[in-house]
Amino acid sequence: MMKKSLSAVLAALMLLTSLPAMAQTTIDPKEDRNITLQEVGLNEVEEGVSPTTGLTLEYIEVEEGQTGMALTGRYLPMLVQIGNDEGGVGNRAPWGATYADMVYEMPNHQNGPTRLTFLFNDVVPDSVGFVRSARVGHVWLREEWGAGFLFYGQQEHEGSNVLEEFRRLGHSAIGDPLLFSGMVGEGKAWYKYYTERAGLKSPYHIDGNVAGMYSLIPEDYVAPNHAFRFTDATPEGDDALEVTVNWDSDNFKYDSKLVYDIESNTYLRYMIYKNNVLHPWVDKDTEEQIGFANVIVQFTDITYNNSPDAPVVKMVGEGNADFFMAGKHVAGYWKRDDYTSRTVYYDADGNEISLQRGKTLVIVFPNGKRDGRGVSYE
Numbered sequence: 011m012m013k014k015s016l017s018a019v020l021a022a023l024m025l026l027t028s029l030p031a032m033a034q035t036t037i038d039p040k041e042d043r044n045i046t047l048q049e050v051g052l053n054e055v056e057e058g059v060s061p062t063t064g065l066t067l068e069y070i071e072v073e074e075g076q077t078g079m080a081l082t083g084r085y086l087p088m089l090v091q092i093g094n095d096e097g098g099v100g101n102r103a104p105w106g107a108t109y110a111d112m113v114y115e116m117p118n119h120q121n122g123p124t125r126l127t128f129l130f131n132d133v134v135p136d137s138v139g140f141v142r143s144a145r146v147g148h149v150w151l152r153e154e155w156g157a158g159f160l161f162y163g164q165q166e167h168e169g170s171n172v173l174e175e176f177r178r179l180g181h182s183a184i185g186d187p188l189l190f191s192g193m194v195g196e197g198k199a200w201y202k203y204y205t206e207r208a209g210l211k212s213p214y215h216i217d218g219n220v221a222g223m224y225s226l227i228p229e230d231y232v233a234p235n236h237a238f239r240f241t242d243a244t245p246e247g248d249d250a251l252e253v254t255v256n257w258d259s260d261n262f263k264y265d266s267k268l269v270y271d272i273e274s275n276t277y278l279r280y281m282i283y284k285n286n287v288l289h290p291w292v293d294k295d296t297e298e299q300i301g302f303a304n305v306i307v308q309f310t311d312i313t314y315n316n317s318p319d320a321p322v323v324k325m326v327g328e329g330n331a332d333f334f335m336a337g338k339h340v341a342g343y344w345k346r347d348d349y350t351s352r353t354v355y356y357d358a359d360g361n362e363i364s365l366q367r368g369k370t371l372v373i374v375f376p377n378g379k380r381d382g383r384g385v386s387y388e
Contacts, residue, residue, distance in 0.1 A: 036384055053239055060080075088160070090159075092125070137218075143162055143165065149176060162193070187226070239363070258383035268371075304335050306333055306371065310327065
């Protein structure tokens with residue numbers, strides 16, 4: 011795992027403030043890109059290679075207490091709802107992010123706050139947090155992956171009720187072998203795998219032993235093929251050394267900047283606070299600043315169910331998608347046919363895009379226009 015020391019992070023911040031301003035391009039979410047999509051199927055899973063990161067499994071370190079494909083050879087993704095309160099920095103920083111293959115970010119409130127979902131497969135850790143509640147968009151994301159799913163509470167508004175949506179899709183929120191609700195009693199086998207971390211206030215203190223819950227999933231369960239395509243080549247596209255994501259949050263704390271680091275070939279994530287002060291996004295336990303080999307901005311329709319805190323994020327359909335990899339930007343497209351289908355990401359030629367090997371950040375972003383909200387790069 012790549013680990014950035016505090017001195018390296020500070021040096022990077024100083025460099026950011028000293029660099030001359032570059033031309034900034036703001037993405038039009040509804041731009042007509044005239045992309046003809048080619049027919050695609052499922053991708054072949056290469057022996058010994060992770061289908062989620064493209065990394066060689068035998069070279070991935072698995073620590074004591076952890077599990078995952080790098081240890082067992084079994085493909086079994088696990089999704090965990092993670093709080094992003096205050097932008098996820100300082101005493102609100104998450105833990106377990108170092109081991110996540112993918113991170114999804116979705117709106118949690120109309121005025122800017124977002125929620126994260128960590129996906130683990132290569133390494134499944136025994137301590138992840140802080141675990142928070144689910145919205146209906148997360149239900150549809152889980153259905154796509156067929157993953158084990160950790161969530162501590164759920165929205166139950168009529169019209170965006172997580173429990174009802176699980177039932178509609180054929181699952182019981184507290185009886186399905188893949189669903190691990192934290193709102194259960196001691197009679198459930200996974201109850202013991204949710205604990206409270208000392209020194210942290212509620213509701214920012216719930217720890218999930220994902221490896222423990224992973225062990226409860228029946229051995230004969232086979233998750234659907236969701237393998238990505240990977241390449242070692244640098245994509246063709248315009249330069250994109252910085253990506254800025256503005257959610258139009260009232261207190262700025264949910265806006266982020268992703269800065270390309272050529273040494274690691276990743277985009278390091280920073281949270282933007284008031285007056286454009288940047289805070290590195292780090293794992294609370296490992297103190298590692300998290301970088302992503304791939305940043306995907308997936309534009310979609312997002313509505314609110316009679317309340318600003320009841321987002322309904324359209325996860326089935328199609329729309330524009332923008333990809334940031336190896337310091338380049340590619341304007342593309344995404345499509346997902348139904349709830350059990352995988353989301354396919356396409357390049358400018360309509361072919362399924364090949365990702366860089368490593369972590370991926372997917373930002374599910376509103377395609378409607380609003381002052382102060384948008385994604386830009388330079």
